[in-house]
Amino acid sequence: MSQKIVIVGNGPAGLSAAGAARIKDRAVEITVIDTKDYDTYHPCAMPFVIxxxxxxxxxxxxxxxxxxxxxxxxxxxxxxxVDVRQKKAFVKSKSGEELVLDYDKLIICTGSSVFIPLIPGRDLGNVFSLKFAEDADAIKKAADAKAVKNIVVVGGSAIGIEVASELAHLGKKVTLIEMQPQLMPFKISKAFATIVEKNLEETDISIKTGMLVKEILGKTNVQSVVYGNDETKETIDAELVVLATGVRANVDLAKTIGLKINEKYNAIEVNEKMETSIADIFAAGDCIVTDNFVTQEKTLAQLAGPATRQGRVAGINAAGGDAIYPGSVNSFIVSSRTFYVGLVGINEEHAKELGIEVITQKLTAPIRPHYMPTSKDITLKLIARVDDGKILGLEVIGEEKVDVNVNYVTIAIQAGMTVYNLMDIDFCYAPAVSETIYPLVKAADAITRKLERKKERK
Structure with missing residues (x-):
């Protein structure tokens, strides 16, 4: 008799788990349960709809x-x-129909939900959050209205930056408000956040960091937003508000099942095989806490890439395989209409917090020879460990090739490479596509020289 796998959630993790389980075992019965009314969607593309x-x-x-x-x-x-002893999942449709599914293996991929801060006025018309395809559609339709001229985006992380950039492209007056002292807090360094802020301001987006939204005002629809800090309070016009205030892991089902939950992150604990604290139950995606590949700290990846890879591991193992998830390096990229910013691993500030002595090199260099008409600059900062030159992270911003540099360093980190190893990589060259000496290699070369000088002084 064939095994039965039930997957809860059909986002990136659930979709990947189902596919991987099917490839591993052609006979296993796979059933996926999902709350959406459509099969699936591409959440990272929602700003481009807007x-x-x-x-x-x-x-x-x-x-x-x-x-x-x-x-x-x-x-x-x-x-x-879920009845863990009987291995039964009790399913209910939105129309009220009930279904009981037997399972041999259960995979929890319940994802995350938008965190909505308790701001007075958050229930007014034209105040939106962004999680599902229908949210993007609603924001797009509202933004297209002629009466909407002023828009406030609350939250300066990836989704907030991308939404603000797209709305500004529509000719709207956009204000981006972030409660932390910098954009993309807990992701990029203050220095790179300043570069991001400058680039956004050049597209006429007003940036307010270190500010809280205190109230959203209006009768039926939003008309203005009150924001400030402990000393100041200002009111600005707004006919539309987008709350890009982060997400929280969906763990209600996991808690009722009795799975172990990480207290700090309120997410499901799993091991490297994506196994939970209860036998035959796996979990993957935004609802889990995993290991940081670089620091071995617990971390919330909550990115589509890691979710897909975690789902793959869970699916393979649920179908009888033996796959391992090595941890998240948190490779990350944010796009705007005029630039990209990316990072992987840890930045210098995070390293110092952990007591890791690092050596860095920041530089701005052309991605193609200066004589090429398509040559553009890229700014990057490479981070390596002092004692052995092991590569720990990268921050990069530019109009092109940000993803390429992030991916190169992702490979380097996961392979345990040092800056000395990076110097030996035989990168391709042609004037139309790259520099003779790749900017990343220039940074590695600078770090190796710094390390050698340190050795000489000892």
């Missing part, structure tokens, strides 16, 4: 051919509870 770069929300909604893979998908449904 800004009109993509023609409509239908562009990012996908119909999956699960039937061909013999995977059953129950849409518009949720798992009410």
């Amino acid at each position: 800004g009109g770069y993509l023609p409509s929300v239908d562009t990012i909604i996908e119909n999956l051919n699960y039937e061909m893979s013999k995977i059953k998908l129950h849409k518009s449904s949720f798992v009410e509870r």
